Amino acid sequence: MDIKELFAKQEEMKQKNLNAKNEKESEITKVLTFFIGDQVYGIEIPCVIEIIGVPHITVVPGIPYYIKGIINVRSKVVPVIDMRSRFGKEEKEYNERTNTIIIEESGVTVGVIVDEVIGVLPVYQKNIANSPDRIGVNDNKFIKYLLEMQDGIKLVLDVAKLIYDGEMFLGDE
Amino acid sequence: MIYKSFYYIYSLRLRARRGRKGNDMAKVEPGMEAMIDTYIFETTTLLEQLDEILLRTEKANEFTEEDINEIFRIMHTVKGSSAMMGFENLQRLAHKGEDMFFIIREAPEKMTDVGFVYDLVFQMSDLFKAEIDMIQNDDDYEATDFSEMIAKLEKGAKMLKGELDSADASDAAAPEAAGAAPASAVPADIAPDCTTVRVFFEDGCKMENIRAFMLINNVKELVDDVEIVKYIPEDIESNQDSANVIIDNGFLLSFRAPDVKAVLSAIEGSLNVQSYEIIDNTAEAPAEAEKAPEAAPAAAAAPAAEAAPAQTAAPKPASKPADKPKSNEQKAPASGGGKQSLISVNLQKLDQLHDIVGEIITTESMVISNPELEGLRLESFTKSARELRKLTDELQDTVMSIRMVPLTGPFQKMNRIVRDMKVKLNKDVELVIEGDTTEVDKSIVDNLNDPLMHLVRNAVDHGIENTSEERIAQGKPGRGTVKLSAMSSSGEVVITISDDGQGIDTEKVISKAERNGLLTKPASEYTEREIQNMILLPGFSTNDVVTEYSGRGVGMDVVKSNLSKMGGSLTVESKKGEGTSFIIKIPLTLAIVDGMEIMVGDAEFTVPISVIKESFIVKHDQILNDTRRGEMIMIRGVCYPMLRLNEKFGLPSDVNDIEDGIVLLIESENRGICLFADKLIGEQQVVVKPFPKYLSQYDIKGQGLSGCTIMGDGSISLIIDVNTLIGSR
Numbered sequence: 001m002d003i004k005e006l007f008a009k010q011e012e013m014k015q016k017n018l019n020a021k022n023e024k025e026s027e028i029t030k031v032l033t034f035f036i037g038d039q040v041y042g043i044e045i046p047c048v049i050e051i052i053g054v055p056h057i058t059v060v061p062g063i064p065y066y067i068k069g070i071i072n073v074r075s076k077v078v079p080v081i082d083m084r085s086r087f088g089k090e091e092k093e094y095n096e097r098t099n100t101i102i103i104e105e106s107g108v109t110v111g112v113i114v115d116e117v118i119g120v121l122p123v124y125q126k127n128i129a130n131s132p133d134r135i136g137v138n139d140n141k142f143i144k145y146l147l148e149m150q151d152g153i154k155l156v157l158d159v160a161k162l163i164y165d166g167e168m169f170l171g172d173e
Numbered sequence: 174m175i176y177k178s179f180y181y182i183y184s185l186r187l188r189a190r191r192g193r194k195g196n197d198m199a200k201v202e203p204g205m206e207a208m209i210d211t212y213i214f215e216t217t218t219l220l221e222q223l224d225e226i227l228l229r230t231e232k233a234n235e236f237t238e239e240d241i242n243e244i245f246r247i248m249h250t251v252k253g254s255s256a257m258m259g260f261e262n263l264q265r266l267a268h269k270g271e272d273m274f275f276i277i278r279e280a281p282e283k284m285t286d287v288g289f290v291y292d293l294v295f296q297m298s299d300l301f302k303a304e305i306d307m308i309q310n311d312d313d314y315e316a317t318d319f320s321e322m323i324a325k326l327e328k329g330a331k332m333l334k335g336e337l338d339s340a341d342a343s344d345a346a347a348p349e350a351a352g353a354a355p356a357s358a359v360p361a362d363i364a365p366d367c368t369t370v371r372v373f374f375e376d377g378c379k380m381e382n383i384r385a386f387m388l389i390n391n392v393k394e395l396v397d398d399v400e401i402v403k404y405i406p407e408d409i410e411s412n413q414d415s416a417n418v419i420i421d422n423g424f425l426l427s428f429r430a431p432d433v434k435a436v437l438s439a440i441e442g443s444l445n446v447q448s449y450e451i452i453d454n455t456a457e458a459p460a461e462a463e464k465a466p467e468a469a470p471a472a473a474a475a476p477a478a479e480a481a482p483a484q485t486a487a488p489k490p491a492s493k494p495a496d497k498p499k500s501n502e503q504k505a506p507a508s509g510g511g512k513q514s515l516i517s518v519n520l521q522k523l524d525q526l527h528d529i530v531g532e533i534i535t536t537e538s539m540v541i542s543n544p545e546l547e548g549l550r551l552e553s554f555t556k557s558a559r560e561l562r563k564l565t566d567e568l569q570d571t572v573m574s575i576r577m578v579p580l581t582g583p584f585q586k587m588n589r590i591v592r593d594m595k596v597k598l599n600k601d602v603e604l605v606i607e608g609d610t611t612e613v614d615k616s617i618v619d620n621l622n623d624p625l626m627h628l629v630r631n632a633v634d635h636g637i638e639n640t641s642e643e644r645i646a647q648g649k650p651g652r653g654t655v656k657l658s659a660m661s662s663s664g665e666v667v668i669t670i671s672d673d674g675q676g677i678d679t680e681k682v683i684s685k686a687e688r689n690g691l692l693t694k695p696a697s698e699y700t701e702r703e704i705q706n707m708i709l710l711p712g713f714s715t716n717d718v719v720t721e722y723s724g725r726g727v728g729m730d731v732v733k734s735n736l737s738k739m740g741g742s743l744t745v746e747s748k749k750g751e752g753t754s755f756i757i758k759i760p761l762t763l764a765i766v767d768g769m770e771i772m773v774g775d776a777e778f779t780v781p782i783s784v785i786k787e788s789f790i791v792k793h794d795q796i797l798n799d800t801r802r803g804e805m806i807m808i809r810g811v812c813y814p815m816l817r818l819n820e821k822f823g824l825p826s827d828v829n830d831i832e833d834g835i836v837l838l839i840e841s842e843n844r845g846i847c848l849f850a851d852k853l854i855g856e857q858q859v860v861v862k863p864f865p866k867y868l869s870q871y872d873i874k875g876q877g878l879s880g881c882t883i884m885g886d887g888s889i890s891l892i893i894d895v896n897t898l899i900g901s902r
Contacts, residue, residue, distance in 0.1 A: 003369050003405075003425065003427065003452060006405055006425075007403050007405070007427065010403075010405070010407055056888055058776060058777075058881070058888070058889040058890075058891065059775075059776055059822075059824065060864075060868065060873060060878070060891065061821075061822040061823055061873070061876045061878070062871055062872055062873050062875065062876040063868060063871045063873065064871070067868070070864070070865065070868075070881065070889055071889070072883050072887050072888070072889050074528065074532060075528040075529075075531040075532050075883055076528065077862055077864070077865050077881055077883070077889060078865060079865050079867050079868050107866070108865075108866050108867050109865065109866075109867070110865075110867050163867065
């Protein structure tokens with residue numbers, strides 16, 4: 001086996017991949033989109049476990065106001081976060097359109113309550129509009145990137161930040 | 174001396190036994206056979222952990238205090254359990270390894286500065302693994318003599334202390350590399366452009382891809398242009414399968430360096446590199462250097478045979494088919510024979526099973542008591558439903574019982590430890606076991622072994638007086654007693670290890686703590702209890718002499734870290750001259766609690782029945798108000814504070830008049846409190862679940878809740894932690 005040939009082949013493959021990326025045509029991931037108020041947000045599909053309605057929430061004392069309590073999802077106790085109050089918006093009574101999206105990130109499962117789930121959207125490199133100077137600070141700290149679509153801008157949430165929130169996280173099991 | 178003669182007698186007995194029973198499992202003492210599977214499993218896991226830490230730290234070139242403590246704990250536990258099983262050679266090996274880390278703990282920077290430490294420890298770990306393999310698979314197992322390795326470790330330890338000069342260091346560092354060809358034999362001018370090298374790693378060293386990655390990192394430091402370093406397979410970082418490719422084809426590495434010699438010697442000196450060859454595309458003039466792996470010294474002859482055909486299709490290292498250690502050959506038939514009586518199941522799978530059963534039961538009640546069936550005459554349906562319920566109940570019981578195991582196993586292990594120590598330390602000690610049938614979750618039992626072992630050893634070694642005469646002079650019976658007891662109380666398992674020995678010498682403790690710089694305030698401000706609990710700090714030991722059993726201050730550290738993993742706690746109670754008690758409290762993560770369900774507003778709570786004294790309805794005139802507007806109630810001459818749960822938990826409730834609701838008198842640890850709730854629902858057995866991980870950042874436990882449970886109808890009930898509630902009022 002010719003070593004040089006092997007290296008050349010490898011290099012070729014690399015270049016191909018790079019080209020594909022440059023074309024901004026390859027699908028990177030998919031996002032689940034939903035409304036919070038009038039704004040469309042998204043969560044990357046790999047984090048999403050399932051989507052349910054709003055089950056009975058058991059109130060737990062001693063936790064922040066935006067964590068509404070715990071719910072039973074298939075015999076698993078899962079905390080739920082109300083996204084409206086997490087984002088400092090006025091809370092709204094839950095109706096039949098309100099959904100709970102169960103998400104998981106590095107072994108931690110939480111449910112997020114959103115106004116309405118829209119659907120699943122493929123993400124291409126060309127749609128991602130990253131504006132680093134405004135993302136990752138203050139209110140925008142939960143935003144991973146923006147998606148510019150024909151029907152408007154969608155904010156894709158950074159699930160890890162949403163869960164860990166820069167606060168000290170003591171979960172160690 | 175005592176120690177030696179004990180082993181002499183023991184080995185005589187072993188031989189006699191072997192003669193009688195021939196090929197029977199004569200590796201361990203009678204009565205210990207049942208534990209050998211556990212021992213092998215535990216030790217293998219620990220050794221894997223050790224390798225993981227070593228690999229990680231070597232790669233990062235950084236050694237934290239935590240890493241050292243962890244290694245120390247591993248060595249200590251391996252040593253202890255080897256001693257318990259009677260594998261003297263392994264115990265001594267581990268002891269030497271521990272000695273070396275004892276020096277490193279004092280000066281962690283030595284670990285990274287002095288490269289040979291890694292080699293030595295890896296060698297030791299490999300020997301350990303080979304030996305355990307033999308114990309597991311060889312029917313006529315003979316203890317291997319590790320004196321050579323022990324000598325090396327001793328030399329290494331001495332060098333760390335700086336007693337030998339650095340010239341000797343390299344000698345001990347890679348004694349196996351003695352036969353290696355000197356780097357100067359490699360022609361430096363062979364490649365005008367790039368040098369390509371094919372590297373083979375030691376047989377069975379595992380994770381070839383990671384080792385290759387480490388190799389690349391080493392090489393990158395020495396080359397002039399990092400970009401030019403190329404290697405095949407390329408995906409070693411991300412692809413586990415690349416390890417197999419490396420095993421089969423070797424690891425191809427191409428680089429351009431100002432000093433090729435230096436790079437080559439770096440490759441040669443890298444961990445687990447068995448051999449490498451330089452590949453030139455034009456001229457086939459491979460230069461060889463080899464490092465004989467210690468496991469198969471015969472492989473030294475291999476590279477010669479390998480050199481010529483190396484370029485042809487995928488040659489395996491010649492040493493691979495032949496010269497395998499005996500243990501490896503025997504591995505396959507032994508494991509195929511199905512000898513093992515224990516299988517270890519991932520606890521996660523049990524959790525999963527448990528969850529599914531819970532779901533089935535919930536679904537079942539949804540089907541059977543479906544509102545659509547109401548009013549219908551369903552004779553055969555009802556009959557089948559009853560049958561189904563019976564079966565699901567049985568299923569649930571079985572699943573529960575899989576996870577619940579009595580403490581008998583870990584408790585009985587201690588008998589052996591006390592017996593051995595009795596002989597070796599020449600102390601007259603008796604172990605009394607109480608409540609060993611207490612059932613706890615499997616995960617707790619698994620994690621209890623180490624803590625118990627260390628605490629019992631401590632009790633015998635430190636606790637009990639050295640001689641019977643000393644005891645008799647103090648008016649105690651000549652024979653010391655160590656008591657190991659367990660009981661479950663209000664959602665916790667309480668395990669007590671107590672001795673009737675000399676107790677903790679608080680003065681000695683505080684002066685030692687002062688010397689070690691562990692005090693955070695003036696010595697005079699510490700209470701007796703605080704001082705007693707100082708012995709639980711890492712690196713603390715009052716014993717001035719390091720013995721085989723204790724004195725390094727590791728034990729308590731292990732105990733604490735193992736217990737805190739389970740959410741447990743450890744406290745000390747001691748009275749000088751009367752004895753010491755160590756009290757372990759572990760919450761029952763998956764325990765079943767007999768609970769009383771109560772409603773407060775919309776929320777359902779569970780109060781453990783064991784703490785409820787009585788429940789009653791009170792009249793207004795029974796309520797007393799204290800100066801801070803707190804309510805109190807007088808019951809049979811005792812005044813109890815009243816806690817309204819709706820106020821405590823901030824729950825809106827329609828029941829605000831004390832005459833409309835119900836009052837529960839609860840008592841724990843001799844303190845009582847009255848809880849006011851809306852109404853009682855009834856008694857129910859519940860399975861305690863911890864709060865979700867995400868919520869552990871908030872102090873829910875401090876609010877007086879110990880966990881939650883899923884009820885039959887799928888709703889969640891919060892379990893009240895009585896002790897915290899009483900403390901909060």
